[in-house]
Amino acid sequence: MKVGIDRIEFSTPNRYLDLVDLAHARGADPNKYLIGIGQRKMAVPTLSQDIVAMGANAAEGMFGGLDDKEKASIGLLIVATESGVDQSKASALFVHDLLGLPSSMRAIEIKEACYGGTAGLQLAADFVRAHPGTKALVIAADIARYGLNAGGEVTQGAGAVAMLVAENPHILALEERSVVRSRSTDDFWRPNYSAEAFAKGKYSEQVYLEMFAEDWREAESLGLTQVSGLQALLFHIPFSKMGRKGLRTLESVIPVSDYERLTARFEKGIMYGQEVGNLYTASLYLSLISLLERDESLCAGDRIGLFSYGSGSVAELFFGILQTGYRDRLNRTGHEALLAARQRLSIDEYESIFSASLVTDGSQQDIEDGDPAALHALIRMEGHERF
Ligand code: HMG
Incomplete structure (x- = not known):
């Protein structure tokens, strides 16, 4: 199904x-x-x-x-x-x-x-x-x-x-197979008594990148990351540079033409987020909307990877296939x-x-x-x- x-x-x-x-x-x-x-x-x-x-x-x-x-x-x-x-x-x-x-x-x-x-x-x-x-x-x-x-x-x-x-x-x-990991970290949190979040900024970036690397390696070992068939890779975007740092970790390990394609599509995926900022739970999905609405070259049948990160921390890399007529929606x-x-x-x-x-x-x-x-x-x- x-x-x-x-x-x-x-x-x-x-x-x-x-x-x-x-x-x-x-x-x-x-x-x-x-x-x-x-x-x-x-x-x-x-x-x-x-x-x-x-x-x-x-x-x-x-x-x-x-x-x-x-x-x-x-x-x-x-x-x-x-x-x-x-x-x-x-x-x-x-x-x-x-x-x-x-x-x-x-x-x-x-x-x-x-x-x-x-x-x-x-x-x-x-x-x-x-x-x-x-x-x-x-x-x-x-x-x-x-x-x-x-x-x-x-x-x-x-x-x-x-x-x-x-x-x-x-x-x-959505493909049923994904990779996910959970690890208790104190990179970002908001206790009940505070209206504002606390963040160890640089540490939070480090954990985000470590968990992306671990997810990617595991997905690779399961055969989920053949990049030639991956038309776009989206990231949780607390700010666009963060997703860009995630994508850059792949620069030296995947073919140049694949990296260029993923980078071009990443740029389309950050357009709306750059206008509204971090939406926490919704950021990755705003990136999906941005990619689908601003990229003219994607087609039905294309495979997209999505990296979700939540501080604290849980990280999941999962995949989906674009469906016929998606632009009409x-x-x-x-x-x-x-x-x-x-x-x-x-x-x-x-x-x-x-x-x-x-x-x-x-x-x-x-x-x-x-x-x-x-x-x-x-x-x-x-x-x-x-x-
Ligand atoms: P900061 O102290 O402003 O950082 O904090 P900075 O001084 O290192 O500057 C940031 C970047 O700007 C650096 O580049 C500078 O070089 C550059 P980088 O080294 O990172 O590549 N820069 C310039 N570039 C061009 N022209 C210039 C110039 N000056 C400096 N003139 C920080 C930045 C993101 C850490 C801070 O804003 C923060 O703490 N944000 C909140 C935490 C956060 O967003 N963490 C992200 C990972 S955790 C996550 O994604 C989960 C989260 O969404 C929460 C949840 O899960 O619910 C946050």
Whole structure:
């Protein structure tokens, strides 16, 4: 049975900070951010665009294309996030309500840093394989937050990707064989008492690269990495330079023509991420959307590798085959319009939104300054309940 991604959509807040402005404000050379980090802009969410709102907005984009029968066949909703809104109730239940999904289904939240999106996708694929005729909706949604003036500030971002997983998918059929490894590391983490993540920046890059190398070697030993047949290799993109460093480790071990092809396609895969920043769980999947929408040369039948990394750490290298007609399921015009319509913030506006974007008193708090482009938004907290 072929199982994989049947639809894919993304959503990001309608405000951004230009990283040249951030460089000037922080006394850094703009080329450090533009070339050294490899990012151009970062999305800045207001309080109204939390992961529930962004996740529902991302999924909403695909719902116009789903008929009632398809909607009723969704048996599982997974929201993968490390920016959850509650320690007990799954954010999937808020999203389930906003999307009007059937009650006879499972709705859960899962977490393992940026790997959560892949954990969700693989669990969803297994679910569909085990329950023929059903579909699963996976939403990866996050707000990357390190703090004003923090080392990781330039690698912040916000957004969500929604994927419908089904039999005979129209976009990408997932291969069942993959390589995955788990190892407890302290490279990046966010304890319950902190609204901002802590990162050992250089160490986190080292673990990312080590785990990629280990995954690649194991995949090679299993015969999964014949590069002549690999048309693209995508990476988790906390910032584009990180994925580029991963790809460069292959430069001396694969033929030049294969390396050049993978590099050209990698460049297409980072285009959207460079505009919105790190989406944690959703970053790899935004890279997939970017590749499919911005590359004109891929064809049905092409094989794509995806490297997922989540700090803490879990890393998985897996593969998929592009399906006939995949271009008909994409929304390049809509996504370009979404990015083009965003409002550029000044540094003062960014800093004030950043400082105000935490729920401080859930007993009674009106959430102002909503996102006019978004269908779903958090508008009020009352008696510690969300509206
Ligand atoms: P930093 O201290 O700003 O780094 O931290 P830097 O001073 O080394 O500069 C960065 C790069 O810019 C260097 O290049 C410089 O040479 C270059 P590199 O050596 O890396 O190739 N540079 C310039 N280039 C051109 N012109 C210039 C110039 N100046 C300097 N003028 C760091 C950077 C990424 C470490 C920091 O932003 C950080 O801590 N970020 C957060 C952690 C992170 O993103 N880690 C990535 C791996 S872990 C991961 O991917 C998981 C994660 O997504 C979380 C999850 O799983 O949930 C983070």
